[in-house]
Amino acid sequence: MSTLMLAKTALDRITQDESRLHAYACLDPDIALAEAQRLDRTGTHGPLSGHTVAIKDIFDTGDMPTACGSPIHAGRRPTRDAAAVAAIRAAGGLVIGKSVTTEFAHLTPGPTRNPRNTAHTPGGSSSGSAATVAAGGASLATGTQTAGSIIRPAAFCGVVGYKPSFATISRSGLSLFAETLDTIGGFAKNVADAALFVGVMAGRADLMQPPMPRTPRFALWPTPDATSADPCVLAELERVAQAAAAAGATVETLTGDHGWHPLMAAQKTIMAWEGVRALAHERRVHPDLLSDPLRAYLDAAAPMDAATYLAALDTRQTLGAALNAVMAPFDALLTLSAPGEAPLASTGTGDPQFNRVWTLLGGPALHLPTGTGPLGLPIGVQLVGGPGSDQRLLGAAAWLEAALT
Template identity: 45%
Template sequence: MSSDLITLSAVAAVRMIRDGRLTASDLLQAYLDRIASRDPTVRAFAHFDPTQARAAAAATKPGPLQGLPVGVKDVLDTADMPSQYGSPIWANHRPKADSAPVAWAGAAGAIVIGKTVTTEFATRKPGPTTNPVNPAHTPGGSSSGSAAGVAAGMFPLAYGTQTAGSVIRPAAYCGVVGYKPSYGLINRNGMKIMSDSLDTVGVIARGAADCALFAAAVSGRDLGDPETKPATPPRIGICQSPAWDLAAPETQALLARVTQALGRAGGQVSQRELPAHFNQLVDAHPIIMNNESARALGWELARHPDQISEGLRERLAFGLDQPPSALQHAYQVFETTQRGFPDAIEGLDVLVTPSAPGEAPKGLEWTGDPAFNLIWTSLHVPCVTVPAGSGPNGLPLGIQIVGRQGDDRAVLAWARWVEAAIA
């Protein structure tokens, strides 16, 4: 049955297409059927044209992503679809060229199935997307449509971007896998940049192996064979992180439960907290993020301030109000902690830490707190969230695997190991 096709992993589906056991058009049709039944509630798309998607599937080219539908967050430019950045200022905007992530996905044989909903400029006012597990709750943000669409079975792969927690948190809230690579691993040319020091293109899928397949294909990096399992268990540091005071009871119980499961699976598990000076990132991150975002939106602030949401205008004003001394100190904190992180996890392969404070909050006006993400984004290190059960309201919980900058291949491999250990 065609409905069974959407349960295939991306790794399995592309293998079947290459072997001639499945066509790109048949795979796409299964996803189009799913979209027809689920998207009226989930509302993952900012732009969707099934006729355009079918034409792309019929013309798909060989490659590592051959025939795989991909949702593209609407802060990444597309030449043949609107790129509106979640803002009325850019309604119906049509760029001349694809962004680099979109271009390289196409070169690898992927099919852009549509543009997915983002919060306003990937930072503030939420769009209409709902959590596919419970539509009364947020899917998280800012990669709202990408995470919800993958979780609802509307496409197997999606692009997200992260400045604070915009890949990891929505993936965790929706019960899928999110991978925020090392800063700069996926080229972001053609992205609507907000914070040059932080913005990172990431990917969302149903499994860590699919994330590895996707990211390797579009980055040209060696991220390992997505189907190869590590030969030995990892050395894991359980890290509550400076955000632990915000952990809901379900998250506190989750970390304890995961710690036990990793130990039973053979992991060398120990407690490891970051040195005290890393706590300065909690204050440094919003200073840098909001100042750089305000500078990035100079044209919008000058020409269309009334079309920027009140909440975003407040954060941009906060950023612009920072004195030079505060900015200089914040950048120094970034530099010092980024340089010192390898020493902070000496003797470990990865840290394991919560992906979010708890379950997805109720309502659609707030996408949740990125407190358990912004430190790792500031450090430019790779992070992967994998599903780890559910909370008291039946909504998904995630656990986050964090490693050294540039060690993405190993972090993805350990994420697959953690997936199996806690399943």
């Protein structure tokens, strides 16, 4: 199939769903078709040839606006592609449109709805990216995670979401919220495509096809916050762990706190301190165009003193290193991705409580969809590892995906 035909097919599919899902901040058929014709004309081929890609609307794109989910930047036209977008185009991927993000990739929802049930949230902040991959509008989509913005939408929409180790992918051309935390990753229908996609954006051939271990070693740890999770996701985590053991994996249960709650508090502190500074211009010049929740969040965080921020960084260093050491003997830690099925859209984008610590620690995290809950909405498990263990984690995830099939 020519890239032009691929574009037409994808646009038809997206158009059928868009009035229901509202997954795209910018969907211009003329731009997508021109991009497809360029790929055909130049004969550009690469590892992403045959893939349609949605770009989260906090990545700069030279041919489409980047508004960051805010009226402050409505219609803003960058003059260049973000580094990740440039890598996607060079690898033959067809950029089909810009997917909806929550406001500045924080908590205030956009219009996107969950493809499985439009009364429910797709999660955030990478709302449109997860929704369009789940609905089949794009085969791949970029995402970013500051707290839980890849793993949680992937869990709610029933797709694979992969957040690699911090700084695996260049953030040049990305609108940042928290310098210490923001991490680029992506969404796909399976582990192999997620690994390929992130490997391409990172320029890492070793991630594109990670070797699958014969007998992976998993640590099972629901975390000290498991008591607040819905029984359906706890039961699914246990079922997956038992299935992995039955298929030949070693599964060991972790106990103890491992600094979970101090690390959780440190992530919140760092995110707030850095968010105030990242949005200093918007807060000073356009406070009336910020949503009430975001403005209140920034106003509450602004008085924080530097000592509090530096203490949080120290907590990340000390307790984070200890928890990473606990994970080091394992190919992946099995844990919860979200507190339950996707909540109603009217309540927000869901709680990232099972993602914050892993983002803070800087290692890879991957959501693997594995089943459905009592509402018929997707559920699954999260696999996490220490910084730099991406190849090992991806191999374990691919093994587990195959074992559950």
